[in-house]
Amino acid sequence: MEKDERQRWAQEEAEFLATYDAEEFERPSVAVDVVLLSVVDSRLQVLLVERAEHPHKGRFALPGGFVAIDERLDDAARRVLASKAGIDGLWLEQLYTFGAPDRDPRTRVVSVTYMALAAFDRFISPATEPHFTAANVVLLDASRPAGEDVPIEVESDAGEKLELAFDHQDIVSRAVGRLRGKLDYAPVGFQLLPDEFTLRELQEVHETIRGEQLNKPSFRRRMLDSGQIEPTGKYEQDVDHRPAELYRFVGGHR
Amino acid sequence: MEKDERQRWAQEEAEFLATYDAEEFERPSVAVDVVLLSVVDSRLQVLLVERAEHPHKGRFALPGGFVAIDERLDDAARRVLASKAGIDGLWLEQLYTFGAPDRDPRTRVVSVTYMALAAFDRFISPATEPHFTAANVVLLDASRPAGEDVPIEVESDAGEKLELAFDHQDIVSRAVGRLRGKLDYAPVGFQLLPDEFTLRELQEVHETIRGEQLNKPSFRRRMLDSGQIEPTGKYEQDVDHRPAELYRFVGGHR
DNA sequence: ATAATAGTGTCTCTCAGACACTATACC
DNA sequence: GGTATAGTGTCTGAGAGACACTATTAT
Numbered sequence: 001m002e003k004d005e006r007q008r009w010a011q012e013e014a015e016f017l018a019t020y021d022a023e024e025f026e027r028p029s030v031a032v033d034v035v036l037l038s039v040v041d042s043r044l045q046v047l048l049v050e051r052a053e054h055p056h057k058g059r060f061a062l063p064g065g066f067v068a069i070d071e072r073l074d075d076a077a078r079r080v081l082a083s084k085a086g087i088d089g090l091w092l093e094q095l096y097t098f099g100a101p102d103r104d105p106r107t108r109v110v111s112v113t114y115m116a117l118a119a120f121d122r123f124i125s126p127a128t129e130p131h132f133t134a135a136n137v138v139l140l141d142a143s144r145p146a147g148e149d150v151p152i153e154v155e156s157d158a159g160e161k162l163e164l165a166f167d168h169q170d171i172v173s174r175a176v177g178r179l180r181g182k183l184d185y186a187p188v189g190f191q192l193l194p195d196e197f198t199l200r201e202l203q204e205v206h207e208t209i210r211g212e213q214l215n216k217p218s219f220r221r222r223m224l225d226s227g228q229i230e231p232t233g234k235y236e237q238d239v240d241h242r243p244a245e246l247y248r249f250v251g252g253h254r
Numbered sequence: 255m256e257k258d259e260r261q262r263w264a265q266e267e268a269e270f271l272a273t274y275d276a277e278e279f280e281r282p283s284v285a286v287d288v289v290l291l292s293v294v295d296s297r298l299q300v301l302l303v304e305r306a307e308h309p310h311k312g313r314f315a316l317p318g319g320f321v322a323i324d325e326r327l328d329d330a331a332r333r334v335l336a337s338k339a340g341i342d343g344l345w346l347e348q349l350y351t352f353g354a355p356d357r358d359p360r361t362r363v364v365s366v367t368y369m370a371l372a373a374f375d376r377f378i379s380p381a382t383e384p385h386f387t388a389a390n391v392v393l394l395d396a397s398r399p400a401g402e403d404v405p406i407e408v409e410s411d412a413g414e415k416l417e418l419a420f421d422h423q424d425i426v427s428r429a430v431g432r433l434r435g436k437l438d439y440a441p442v443g444f445q446l447l448p449d450e451f452t453l454r455e456l457q458e459v460h461e462t463i464r465g466e467q468l469n470k471p472s473f474r475r476r477m478l479d480s481g482q483i484e485p486t487g488k489y490e491q492d493v494d495h496r497p498a499e500l501y502r503f504v505g506g507h508r
Numbered sequence: 509a510t511a512a513t514a515g516t517g518t519c520t521c522t523c524a525g526a527c528a529c530t531a532t533a534c535c
Numbered sequence: 536g537g538t539a540t541a542g543t544g545t546c547t548g549a550g551a552g553a554c555a556c557t558a559t560t561a562t
Binding site: 025026027028029030066067068069070071072073094096097099100101108110112 | 279280281282283284320321322323324325326327348350351353354355362364366
Binding site: 452453454493495496 | 543
């Protein structure tokens, strides 16, 4: 391509852009919803907030919000997590995009969903988070039986099954499925534990996510041979039995 | 909840929806782009169309288009595939959503991308598809070396590296990565072969996707033991050596 | 000592890769 | 017969589960 031909081309493209009418077609709204998971006391938990407004007012929903016109999708997810859950700096991964035309009764909303993981010591605690009252932040159990692709049921601490707002039940199910899948090949457990942890704690996290017991020697071998963790030389404190050695995740940090 | 309380609630929600202003905030456009992959002659190929309009006029791009306001995302992907590639009834899976604010110079476009697979005998052939001239449908090689996460490079049949429009290079890379990952646990090869195929053909598809040679007895064992395929009792025709038995995918169809 | 959990040594079973072999088509 | 590819039998080595054992802390 010659120089003045390239110039003409650039000018042609610039003119096209100047006359482009973005309002020509009716467009959906774009939102993000975040599935923040944690393993607390050997239970898989998901952060939900009670909806203060219509639609689905009073039901529990994933923290979410609309994406600003010049905002990156993952930035929107981080913003939502910070403003609605008061937690930042977490590992975050895009999960799936839900776009059924009727999934939101207000208007067409395409929701790009993200999965976030938090160690139990960083997971939201209404008692220590002044941004929230205990009433609008609820931690729910999202455990599921060891078997096959049983859809996830979300239960309150009291053990009663809850119906979530919109299609958020489906979103949570997909997040749990993704988390299970990642366990086999990605260093996922470390996002769910403090910087230093025992092999028993790591195994409990894996067992909770998979919903089944694991073999101890085999699990230790796999983890140690993988090179993903290294011993710190330090040991548990304040336990009434032999203390376990503390390990840390090798390579960077959360 | 009592009956008239529920009625009041429903009315309150209905009023909210009636006064909801969907135009209040500026919204992105939502598009779909489809990565249609096939294995032809032991090469991984991706369908690209030459852009007839600005922006990026003249470059090659994935088939894509905007999502209508009441259209399902996967329906949009199917429509795009049918209208821009003249092929339908394919297996389709949502891949990832790309939403960088500057990825399209026209306006903010959030693109929900899909991956589709086609057997070589259904893969687009400009010569047999009257919708297209050979000039605006191009098949490109998307092979990549066996090693690690080398970004995919797209080359023309002539072997020259091509720069794709927008961020479509990233989208293709992600599709190839996903395809590789699925190979281990999902019956993916069958989408890329005719209804009846030999084990050698299936192995070649796997080898092409993984970019490495596989062990023959081991591959046969794995496939046969998996229960995913069954022998048809029929054999290859017109080969100048011992003909291989034809197998079919067990359970439903493509 | 007892209780409780941490951590290890060893056996076996399964499965994938390697290799060599047999089988069956066309020439 | 030769050649080419289909298809199989068997060995080996890596890795996971099972199980029993030793180790170390608190009481």
